[in-house]
Amino acid sequence: MQTGAKLPNVTFRTRVRDESIGGPNPFRWEDLTTADYFAGKRVVMFALPGAFTPTCSTYQLPGFEKGFADFQAHGVDEIYCLSVNDAFVMNQWAKAQGLENVKVIPDGSGEFTRRVGMLVRKDNLGFGLRSWRYACVVKDGVVExxxxxxxxxxxxxxxxxGISSPENVLAWLAEDAKAKAA
Incomplete structure (x- = not known):
């Protein structure tokens, strides 16, 4: 995607907690669109090849989670982690990582990832179709x-x-804030 491009309109199949359901798995399906996630907000989204994988779980996701206050200080409302995994996997990974700040977006069919040009084959690892690793700053659905x-x-x-690391994205936000203040 290019700076200034509008994100594609996609519907994501998510699972959300709903205590009214009861039982050991109180979740229901909820469709959320690109607009639901991005409209009226400035967000950082990062995408990665797979939940529970080493680089993703050890560096990238924890770095964005721990740095949330620093991102907020630069006008970021939300941080999203997107992967070509289903909602069940993404929710379990978020739980295993103890996420409080980063929200996960399941792109189970890879539709969003395909439409932003980042869908790649990872058959060499037995993964099938997955996302290439990237990050972006998005304001009201437009890539900054x-x-x-x-x-x-x-x-x-x-x-x-490296390029999509939280440190690199935060450095860009700091430079952008300086440029806008000048």
Whole structure:
């Protein structure tokens, strides 16, 4: 995606807690659209190849979670983590990571990921179709900044990480704030 591009309108199939259901699994399906997540807000979204995977669980997600207050200080309302995983997997990963600040977005069919040009094959790892690692700053559904890892390709032999790191995105936000203040 390019800076200034509008995010594609997609419906995400999510599962939300609903105590009225009762029982050991009190969740119901809820469809949320791109507009539900992005309209009227400034958000950071980062996407990664898979929940529960090493780089994602050890560095990227925890870094965004721990740095939430720093992102808020730069005018960010929400931080979203998107992956080509279903709602059940994403919710369990969020629970396992103890998330309080970052919200997960399940792109189970990969539709959003495909439409932003980031859907890649990871058959070499037994993953099938997944997201290439990237991050972006989005204001009211329009991309302000795009941070894509190098080497976008199917069955890439490595998992590049750095450009989409929380530290790099935060540095961009700091520079953007200085530029706007000048």
């Amino acid at each position: 900044a795009w941070f894509e890892e190098p080497g976008l390709s199917d069955n890439h032999g490595e998992d590049p990480y």
